[in-house]
Amino acid sequence: MIETRNKADAVPGAPRRTRPRVQNEIVAALARSIATGAHPPGTRLPREQDLCARFGVSRTVIRETLKVLESKGLLRGKPRVGTFVRAKAEWNLLDPDILTWLGADFLDEALLRSVLEARQAIEPMAAELAASRATLQEIADMDGAWRQMAGAADTGAFTAADLRFHALLLGASHNPVFARFSGLVHAALEKAFDASNRAVPDHAETLRLHRDLVEALRLRDAAGARMAVEAILARAEHDLARVLDAAAARG
Structure with a gap:
């Protein structure tokens, strides 16, 4: 097992730890500190030796950690000056690692609203196309995903089935650009779906709306499919508002 501390760059008195698990923990801890405003945009991070002391690791580990966060757009290093936090608009919040x-528990209002807007632009048209293009097997698969939602034992399982349902819908449109959408932003979709699904005490209405979409596809009813998706998205918007209001109330 590789140790995080080399003799050449050890900080006296700090505990000996192992990587890469510990390095991943440090990356996550620094990312959360930046996201929560402990290190605001435009400010310089503490010196490497101070970060070494804070986390009890070597300069090598800290430098690797900073490189990772730079590659994700959170930080910018300036030679002989230091490492600075970049503006939030420059972060790649669609990156699953971030x-x-x-x-x-991290909720970014701009990200969640942007995901919803993208869905509102894409899914109604995908539903219309799926009404004429979906195969019987694809419709059956969506019905299966709906049944998984209905039988989910907890919110995590419900969200996983919900994500699968909507990925299947995009695939059933037989538009390759639409079909790629859920894969490209899967992590952000998962966070948005999870936030919405946790906002309601039960999912009876959401299940009804998803069943309506499956039935519209079975009937090859393009207008009905669009209406069903628009109702699903309206419900998601309502639930998102509840999530954000609750977060604001907590301060």
Whole structure:
């Protein structure tokens, strides 16, 4: 097992730890500090030796950590000056690593609203196309995903089935650009779906709306399919507002 501390760059008195697990923890901790405003945009991070002391690791580990965060757009290094936090608009919040580091409780309003807007632009048209293009197997698969939602034992399982349902819908449109959408932004979609699904005490209405979409596809009803998706998205918008209001109330 590789140790995080080399004799040449050890900080006296700090505990000996192992990587890469510990390095991943440090990356996540720094990312959360940046996201929560402990290190605001435009400010310089503490010196490497101070970060070494804070986390009890070597300069090598800290330098590798900073490189990772630079590659994700959170930081910018300036030779002989230091490492600075970049503006939030420059962060790649669609990156699954960043969303994992920030944790399930991190809610970025701009990201969640942007995901919803993208869905509102894409999914109604995808539903219309699927009404005429979906195969019987694709419709059956969507029905299966709906049944998984209905039988989900917890919110996590419900969200996973919900994500699968909508990925299947995009695939059933037989538009390759639409079909790629859920894969490209899967992590952001998962966070948005999870936030919305946790906002309601039960999912009876959401299940009804998803069943309506499956039935419209079975009937090859393009207008009905669009209406069903628009109702699903309106519900998602309502639930998102509840999530954001609750987060604001908590301060």
